[in-house]
Amino acid sequence: MGYHARGFFDFGPYRLNPAARVLLRGDELLSIGSRAFDMLVALVQNHGRVLSHAELMAFAWPGLNVEASNIRVQMTHLRREIGCGENGDRYIVSLAGRGYSFVAPVTWEEASQSIQAWPVPLSDVQSSCTGPCIAKAFPPRLSHPIGRDENIEKLSQMVAERRFITIVGAGGVGKTTLAILVAHALRMFEDVRFVDLSTVDDEAAVLEAIASALDTPSSESDVIEDVIGRLSSRRALVILDNCEHVIDAAADVVVSLLGQTGRVHILATSREAFRLPGEAVFLLQPLGVPPHTGRLTAAQALLWPAIQLFVERAVDSGHLEPFVDEQAATIAAICRRLDGNPLAIELVASRMGPYGLDRVVEMLDNQLALRWKGSRYAAPRHQTAEAMMDWSYALLSDTDQRVFRGLSVFSGEFSLDSAIAMMEYDDLEHADIIESIGNLIDKSLLSIHPGEGPALLKLAGIARSYAAFKLLGSGEREPIEQRQLLHHAHPPQRCGTNTVFASEIKQAMQIQAS
Numbered sequence: 001m002g003y004h005a006r007g008f009f010d011f012g013p014y015r016l017n018p019a020a021r022v023l024l025r026g027d028e029l030l031s032i033g034s035r036a037f038d039m040l041v042a043l044v045q046n047h048g049r050v051l052s053h054a055e056l057m058a059f060a061w062p063g064l065n066v067e068a069s070n071i072r073v074q075m076t077h078l079r080r081e082i083g084c085g086e087n088g089d090r091y092i093v094s095l096a097g098r099g100y101s102f103v104a105p106v107t108w109e110e111a112s113q114s115i116q117a118w119p120v121p122l123s124d125v126q127s128s129c130t131g132p133c134i135a136k137a138f139p140p141r142l143s144h145p146i147g148r149d150e151n152i153e154k155l156s157q158m159v160a161e162r163r164f165i166t167i168v169g170a171g172g173v174g175k176t177t178l179a180i181l182v183a184h185a186l187r188m189f190e191d192v193r194f195v196d197l198s199t200v201d202d203e204a205a206v207l208e209a210i211a212s213a214l215d216t217p218s219s220e221s222d223v224i225e226d227v228i229g230r231l232s233s234r235r236a237l238v239i240l241d242n243c244e245h246v247i248d249a250a251a252d253v254v255v256s257l258l259g260q261t262g263r264v265h266i267l268a269t270s271r272e273a274f275r276l277p278g279e280a281v282f283l284l285q286p287l288g289v290p291p292h293t294g295r296l297t298a299a300q301a302l303l304w305p306a307i308q309l310f311v312e313r314a315v316d317s318g319h320l321e322p323f324v325d326e327q328a329a330t331i332a333a334i335c336r337r338l339d340g341n342p343l344a345i346e347l348v349a350s351r352m353g354p355y356g357l358d359r360v361v362e363m364l365d366n367q368l369a370l371r372w373k374g375s376r377y378a379a380p381r382h383q384t385a386e387a388m389m390d391w392s393y394a395l396l397s398d399t400d401q402r403v404f405r406g407l408s409v410f411s412g413e414f415s416l417d418s419a420i421a422m423m424e425y426d427d428l429e430h431a432d433i434i435e436s437i438g439n440l441i442d443k444s445l446l447s448i449h450p451g452e453g454p455a456l457l458k459l460a461g462i463a464r465s466y467a468a469f470k471l472l473g474s475g476e477r478e479p480i481e482q483r484q485l486l487h488h489a490h491p492p493q494r495c496g497t498n499t500v501f502a503s504e505i506k507q508a509m510q511i512q513a514s
Contacts, residue, residue, distance in 0.1 A: 009108055010108075010109055011091065016040065016041070018041045025082075028184060032078060032081045032082075035315075038060040039059060039060050039075065040082070042056060043102035047104070048101065048103070050100070052098065052099040053071055053099055070323065074312070075094075076302075079092055080144055080149065138183070138193065146309045147288060151284065152182060156185055159186060164268075165279075165281075165282055166268045166274055166280070166281050170271065170286070170445070171392055172388050173343070183239060189265070190235045191237070192237045192239075193213050193238050194241065195213040195238065197242045198381065210227060210240070224256050228261060237264075237265045239267045240254070240267070240268040240269070243270040245395055250274070286306075286340030287335075287345070290304050290335075298325050306345060309346065310349045337364060338462060339462070341461070347372050348360060348364065370389070389466040396443070400436045402436075403432075404445060405467050407459055412458065416455060445459070445463050
């Protein structure tokens with residue numbers, strides 16, 4: 001059978017045009033990645049037949065010999081993207097020792113037989129919707145991120161039930177991607193709008209940015225009244241993205257919208273919560289990484305989303321050597337070192353092609369690694385790990401920056417008492433340090449280890465590397481390291497919740513100096 005550019009395969013709710021490289025689910029344009037798309041085309045064109053690993057390699061990696069683990073990673077991604085196994089839908093099955101087969105019913109239709117021409121431009125789909133409708137300026141649906149299925153399901157439910165949700169998490173953890181995916185998944189809103197506040201550097205301009213995204217006509221009256229009037233009669237979802245640097249002004253708008261409209265829902269993303277009445281916080285955690293529990297095989301490692309993402313991006317970067325058992329523990333250690341942060345993992349894995357695994361490990365704590373570039377289409381704050389951290393660091397007070405830098409001397413988890421003992425000196429008092437540590441936790445730069453027992457704190461891998469270089473450039477490194485030696489010689493003891501040795505360390509330093 002010959003397949004033409006203006007025809008398509010039809011299976012379940014999907015339409016697939018191989019020549020135009022377009023996949024639609026209903027009216028929604030899906031982006032699943034080039035390798036996964038090629039594998040889907042191969043399986044659909046040969047539906048009912050088992051394709052071996054070698055045949056799938058020939059489709060997706062023509063002329064190259066790649067390890068079977070790469071196919072497993074792409075197949076896991078493809079199945080997740082098309083909802084294979086969800087609600088009883090079966091599209092792709094695996095046959096042990098043989099390969100994969102597409103088992104759902106498939107039909108081929110020429111575009112001339114269809115009422116609507118193929119492919120349908122996304123803008124036409126958006127402008128013709130008569131029910132739930134996403135604005136033309138709204139970001140397109142992104143590729144489904146690895147390891148976020150439960151997050152999407154839970155957040156979708158929260159947005160449907162609550163009027164104000166804030167996705168809170170560290171830079172690069174995927175807050176914006178999750179918000180966009182949830183907005184595309186929901187079908188309950190008459191109007192969906194996206195407000196990118198990352199380009200707004202003046203709190204006074206926040207309201208104007210929101211009005212512009214809502215296509216609010218300008219008038220001589222108060223802008224907030226215009227915005228409220230625009231939304232008051234609609235069941236609308238407004239996404240306020242990247243709020244942390246203008247959070248006070250954004251909070252004022254949120255309070256007005258919630259108080260003066262009845263059906264508007266707000267989904268915000270920020271590195272810290274608004275702390276407003278009625279706010280529901282969705283803490284977006286990093287991707288799961290294997291625990292440090294001895295020997296790990298490649299198959300075992302690939303069960304963890306952080307490893308799946310690393311391997312997928314490594315292959316995209318040109319690293320086509322097999323992913324073997326001997327590499328599993330090393331890659332798992334890298335992902336733990338990066339604390340499962342998706343952006344950090346992508347930036348590091350993208351150097352696997354030119355550098356190889358050994359060199360990536362060697363350079364991981366080098367300042368060069370902070371400057372490895374990612375996608376040229378990413379927001380400026382996400383193009384390097386350093387830019388991501390610069391954004392957060394600039395929002396800290398001088399005292400918070402100082403404490404942040406000083407805490408980089410801890411290589412792993414540490415107690416609040418240890419932090420106070422290390423930092424309480426000169427003009428930094430006990431209360432100042434505790435307040436700064438609270439601020440760093442609130443701003444997703446410092447994490448608290450979950451579980452029972454005394455609270456343990458930790459700087460995330462990228463944050464610690466960045467803080468260490470800032471400490472080196474500040475001229476504070478030598479006295480901090482001197483205090484660290486004294487800290488290990490005289491560890492703090494606890495009396496209830498109070499530290500009793502912080503002042504003794506300071507006194508010991510004064511004696512040593514004299």
